[in-house]
Every structure is written in structure tokens, then in C-alpha cells.
Amino acid sequence: MKALPAPSIRVRLALALLPMVSPALANPPGSAAEREFAAVLQLQADAVHGEQLFDTCSGCHSGNGSGVSDGTVPAIAGQHFRVVVWQLVSFRHGQRLDSRMQHFTDKLHLNGGTQDIADVAAYVSHLPPAASVSNIIGNDTVHGANLYKGNCSSCHGASAEGDDQKRNPRLAGQHYEYLLHRWQDGI
Ligand code: HEC
Ligand code: HEC
Structure with missing residues (x-):
């Protein structure tokens, strides 16, 4: 009996084309949070509607998104769109735990579903980031800067500006105690 040849041209062609014809198979769906994250990115975000939704958020994060200076509530103004979306879907699907945020991201509160997440995140990411207001308490910031440069800047950026595409949060201006x-x- 003739030995079977190594994968036929047809099989190899099918394998090569698989990612093109079937993105779902090439990228198997992950967690519910990841699926909703991907769904948000397909939508056209409406920041004007997001501003209305932000009314609820401002009760804790304040009207300009600067949070609370003692770090009990984070600054979110100007945080990257993808970072905000990722945090919201993480809370909604219990991948990140905090009873206050889980409550306000559930489907009763952001009841327009995935579209609401896109809209409120668009509004938050367009708010001007607040200047740093942290009261850093006499620590060695030169040593901190060196540690940051060696261990953190590759993801969070040289000025801690973060990266929207990579979903790496902006840390600059965030309250010291929250960090x-x-x-x-x-984390
Ligand atoms: C009841 C108070 C409260 C309300 C209302 C609230 N948040 Fe929050 N939010 C918090 C707290 C507290 C945290 C930090 C949780 C923790 O310590 O992990 C947080 C965290 C976040 C984060 C993650 C920030 C980061 O850098 O890690 C985002 C984004 C966020 N909130 C957006 C929103 C949006 C958008 C709304 C409105 C839909 C909202 N929040 C409503 C209290 C609130
Ligand atoms: C490999 C990339 C990478 C490196 C290196 C890295 N981070 Fe992060 N960091 C992330 C990502 C991604 C997140 C968001 C995680 C999440 O909540 O999904 C994050 C989140 C954080 C947060 C929470 C921010 C917020 O708004 O909630 C802090 C604080 C933080 N990092 C500090 C640091 C520090 C300090 C270092 C260096 C000692 C560091 N990170 C190194 C990728 C990185």
C-alpha cells in the first residue's frame, strides 16, 4: 500500500485560509468579559449619550472624573477608551471585584447593554485628565523613578501615559493611595 503523502496541498491550503474564512475559529471566544469587550469595539460610540450616563458615575467619580483625592475612588478622566471599556466589562462579568462598581455596571444600571458601555467609556476617555493631586509622603522618588523605568515603563510608557491599543492603563495623575x-x- 502506498504511504499517505504529507498533508496534501488541499489540506495545507485549507489550513492557511482558515484564519481568513473563520475568524471565530482562529480566535476562539474567551471569557464573557473578553467577548463583550470585542463587541464594544465593533460599535460606534456616542459620547453625547455617554455624558447622560455619566450622571450616575459622577456621584462617586465627581463631575470631572477626578475621583477622590484620598484614593478611595480613582480618577478616570482621560483614561484610555479601551482601558475604561475593559474595566467596565470586567466588573460587569465579575472578573474584577468591587461591589460598588459591579452594582453600577450591571444590566439594570447600564441598561442599554454593550452600547451603554461604549458610550460612557467614550465620554470618560475624552474628559481632560486631572493634574496629579497626590500627596506623596516623603518617599524616595528618585529610586522610584529608576524602578519605574526598569520595570514598568515598557508597558505603562515613559511618562506613565499608558497605551490604548494594548489596554495598558495611564497611571500618570492617578491618586497615590489608589495606585x-x-x-x-x-492587580
Ligand atoms: C458608588 C460609587 C461608584 C459609582 C456610582 C461608580 N464608580 Fe467607578 N469606581 C468606584 C470605586 C470605589 C472604584 C475602585 C474599585 C477598586 O478599588 O477596585 C471604581 C473604579 C472604576 C474604574 C476603574 C478605574 C481604574 O483605573 O482601575 C472605572 C473605569 C470606573 N470606575 C468607571 C465608572 C463609570 C463609567 C461609572 C458609571 C457608569 C462608575 N464608575 C460608577 C466607585 C464608583
Ligand atoms: C507587561 C506589561 C506591564 C508591566 C511591565 C507593568 N504593568 Fe501595570 N498594568 C498592566 C496592565 C495590562 C494593567 C491593567 C490590568 C487590568 O486591570 O486589566 C496594569 C495595571 C496596573 C495598575 C492599576 C491601574 C488602574 O488604573 O487600576 C497599576 C497601579 C500598575 N499597573 C502599576 C504598575 C507598576 C508600578 C509596574 C512596575 C513595577 C507595572 N505596573 C508593570 C501592564 C503592565
Whole structure:
């Protein structure tokens, strides 16, 4: 009996074309949060509608999105669109835990579903980021800068500006205590 040839041209062609004909198979769906994140990116965001939705958020994050200076509520103004969307879907699907945020991202509150997430995130990301207001308490910021440069800047950027495409959060201007709390939580 003749040995079977290595994968036929037809099989190899089919494999090569698979990602083109079937993106779903090439990128198998991940968690519910990842699926909703991907769905948001397909939508046309309406920041004007987002401004109305932001009414609820402003009760905690304040009207200009600067949060609370003691770091109990983070600054979100000017955070990258994809970062805000990712955080909202993470809370909504229980991938990130905080009872306040899970409550306000559930489908009763952002009841326009995925479109509401897109709209409110567009509004938040267009708010001008607040200047840094942290009261850093006499720590060694020169040592901190070196540590940052060596360990963090490759993702968070030289000026801690973050990266929208890579979903890396802007850290610049974030309240000191909030950064500390996220860091201690192991993010
Ligand atoms: C009841 C108060 C409250 C309300 C209302 C609220 N948030 Fe938050 N939000 C918080 C707190 C507190 C955190 C930080 C949770 C933690 O410590 O992990 C947070 C975290 C976030 C984060 C993650 C920020 C980061 O850098 O990690 C985003 C984005 C966010 N909120 C957006 C919103 C939006 C948009 C709304 C309105 C739809 C909203 N929040 C409504 C209290 C609130
Ligand atoms: C490999 C890339 C990468 C490196 C290196 C990195 N981070 Fe991050 N960081 C991320 C991503 C991605 C997130 C968002 C995680 C999430 O909540 O989904 C994040 C989140 C954070 C947050 C929470 C921000 C917020 O708004 O909630 C803090 C604080 C943080 N990083 C600090 C640091 C520090 C300090 C260093 C260096 C010691 C560092 N990171 C190194 C990718 C990185």
C-alpha cells in the first residue's frame, strides 16, 4: 500500500485560509468579559449619550472624573477608551471585584447593554485628565523613578501615559493611595 503523502496541498491550503474564512475559529471566544469587550469595539460610540450616563458615575467619580483625592475612588478622566471599556466589562462579568462598581455596571444600571458601555467609556476617555493631586509622603522618588523605568515603563510608557491599543492603563495623575491599593491587591 502506498504511504499517505504529507498533508496534501488541499489540506495545507485549507489550513492557511482558515484564519481568513473563520475568524471565530482562529480566535476562539474567551471569557464573557473578553467577548463583550470585542463587541464594544465593533460599535460606534456616542459620547453625547455617554455624558447622560455619566450622571450616575459622577456621584462617586465627581463631575470631572477626578475621583477622590484620598484614593478611595480613582480618577478616570482621560483614561484610555479601551482601558475604561475593559474595566467596565470586567466588573460587569465579575472578573474584577468591587461591589460598588459591579452594582453600577450591571444590566439594570447600564441598561442599554454593550452600547451603554461604549458610550460612557467614550465620554470618560475624552474628559481632560486631572493634574496629579497626590500627596506623596516623603518617599524616595528618585529610586522610584529608576524602578519605574526598569520595570514598568515598557508597558505603562515613559511618562506613565499608558497605551490604548494594548489596554495598558495611564497611571500618570492617578491618586497615590489608589495606585498603592491596586498594587497591594496584586492587580
Ligand atoms: C458608588 C460609587 C461608584 C459609582 C456610582 C461608580 N464608580 Fe467607578 N469606581 C468606584 C470605586 C470605589 C472604584 C475602585 C474599585 C477598586 O478599588 O477596585 C471604581 C473604579 C472604576 C474604574 C476603574 C478605574 C481604574 O483605573 O482601575 C472605572 C473605569 C470606573 N470606575 C468607571 C465608572 C463609570 C463609567 C461609572 C458609571 C457608569 C462608575 N464608575 C460608577 C466607585 C464608583
Ligand atoms: C507587561 C506589561 C506591564 C508591566 C511591565 C507593568 N504593568 Fe501595570 N498594568 C498592566 C496592565 C495590562 C494593567 C491593567 C490590568 C487590568 O486591570 O486589566 C496594569 C495595571 C496596573 C495598575 C492599576 C491601574 C488602574 O488604573 O487600576 C497599576 C497601579 C500598575 N499597573 C502599576 C504598575 C507598576 C508600578 C509596574 C512596575 C513595577 C507595572 N505596573 C508593570 C501592564 C503592565
